[in-house]
Amino acid sequence: MNFEFSEKVKGLKPSAIREIFKSLTDPSVISFAAGNPSPLSFPVEKLQGLANEIFENEAASSLQYGITEGYYPLREQVAKRLKDKFNIGKDFDSTIIVSGGQQGIDLACKVLCNEGDTVVCENPSFIGALNAFRSYNVNLKGLDVGDDGIDPCELEALLKKDKRVKLIYLIPTFQNPAGITTSLEKRKAILAIAKKYGVVILEDNPYGELRFSGEDIPTLKSMDDEGIVLYCGSFSKVLSAGMRVGFVCGHSELVQKIVVVKQTNDVHTNLFFQMLCSRFIDRYGLDEHVKSIRALYGKNCAKMLSCMDEQFPSTVKYTRPDGGLFLWVTLPEGTDMKEFIKRTIDAKVAVVPGETFLPEPDKKTYSFRMNYSMPTEEQIEKGVGLLGGVIKSMNI
């Protein structure tokens, strides 16, 4: 049997990270390649207690079909928390529950983009989003992120030239993979340009709550007085990634269309875990729990940076994140990246090669991504030492 696949999925490759994740069963490898939250961030006992309450009092409704928009109390809680803590949500906005942030990204593209349209992304950007866009056969244009986000002038030049841009995809806070945060000034400029050209911004903010240093910067969505920003959030990094529960907040007209398309996609998100999230927020709130995750990641990040400061030569540059899960290391121009990655594998330390995150695959990169949420302090020390050894072995 010879299958002919649709144009949109023909060239689609599995995410290199998911593939790396699969191969990381060798316990002797120290992995900085994951995008996983720390298992210490899962409030297991509390979830178990609440799960038992649901089984005892509401089993029938938790195991039955639910409505596509999501479990109503959870939608209300999410909307209230977005409003109270982040000033997100105007009268024209509404909030729905999705099966992880990934589904929000996928459906946003499906709803807004025809094949051949353009999605503007940061360069580098989240591979899961890039592949979701690719699966709808859109063109990806990447704008370099620099230290504080993309250059608004470059964005404007692109929008002026390319009339098929239907979506601007940004992770303004603790960007994946670069670990940088877009400045307030740039956020305002980007928002003004999006408005001027009438192009929807998809603000992906899975890490926004995980700040361990510096001051919060207002989200794009909080400054959105027209409904041009679609905001995507997730419980993956604050309660559980495996449960696949996220949310989307945006102009009701847009959100209603996303609901209709979600209905054809998976009917609704696992209802039991929607109820579990809702009970958790109700009983314990998220703030205390998030605080403990922040402290953990802050400690790990500081440890990783201090080890790198010690082990890496000054020719190697890296970001110093104020939050999130990742930092981004750049080797000197001209480094043989294939050889470098080969040597890290031989040394039994795993990072994700930068090319994974390129919206436009023909561009060059000398960078790689490191994750500090998963490894222990001991693993960080040992793994950074191994990476330092590889770097030195290549005379970088």
Next chain:
Amino acid sequence: MNFEFSEKVKGLKPSAIREIFKSLTDPSVISFAAGNPSPLSFPVEKLQGLANEIFENEAASSLQYGITEGYYPLREQVAKRLKDKFNIGKDFDSTIIVSGGQQGIDLACKVLCNEGDTVVCENPSFIGALNAFRSYNVNLKGLDVGDDGIDPCELEALLKKDKRVKLIYLIPTFQNPAGITTSLEKRKAILAIAKKYGVVILEDNPYGELRFSGEDIPTLKSMDDEGIVLYCGSFSKVLSAGMRVGFVCGHSELVQKIVVVKQTNDVHTNLFFQMLCSRFIDRYGLDEHVKSIRALYGKNCAKMLSCMDEQFPSTVKYTRPDGGLFLWVTLPEGTDMKEFIKRTIDAKVAVVPGETFLPEPDKKTYSFRMNYSMPTEEQIEKGVGLLGGVIKSMNI
């Protein structure tokens, strides 16, 4: 803000059933409109016990990211059960876990169809599938199902004429909404035609296990020696609908592409519930549990049929299903269906109008769907009485 939606989703409407489901909060309405499994079919205590074991012994992995293909032991169990019980799965096949059968249908279409391609369906057919296909902007062609499935000659004529048919979507067993089962003879003929024209069949079989009378008929997939049939199954009707766990079995080449696209869609299916399904099968097996559901639905269906035999005039025709959740009632040609549905609502009894299930909306139908898995025997008696009253009031 004025949003411009993609061509593929522009005309998409929410499923009438999901909308009816939302409005069914009035407890005085007797509903035969649902597609829900009976809450009595959820093995609550067993699931609770197993959930506690997972929380106690494997919490960290159950709440963490998993691989897109699905929880490995569950994949193995599903593949083994398909093989042992239904003779499904050749060497070239592989099995993955999806977020309910709905996601399997959605991804099959995404992977195989370009916009403007044709999907052949039964007329009437499952609205969730029809809307999933519509969301990829394909053309739907409906072949009337009759009493024992579509006419293979009509299928061949269509495939001969329309070179853009990329998928044949069938629910051969206890069809939704018609409650009919495609005969073995027709199954063989359909399979031969699909092979001849090289068009993939998507065999949707969410109800196949729920036979309460007659003998099992081999699935299309069990007779598939080339990998042309993609088989879609679900735990929704046998363990829990709200958990959103289903599976797809098909030629590995096709399944691998579906995995890549699922990765961009929701990364993976809720892992905790995948593990819960796996533990359930491991500890209790599905057979005993399924047997009890069959008995319940058989009793309900018999009750509904006997009430209808009593209450409905002979001008009203209906199917007599051997399994599944639905039966299909057809009023005499020319009946004012708008008026009929209006009167059922006034009488506080809910059915789903047949037009909901039309692949081609300009066709005519005088039918409606009735569900017998949800109502109690008392509700069946009272509701069928009310429907009989409406029918009489219209001099049908």
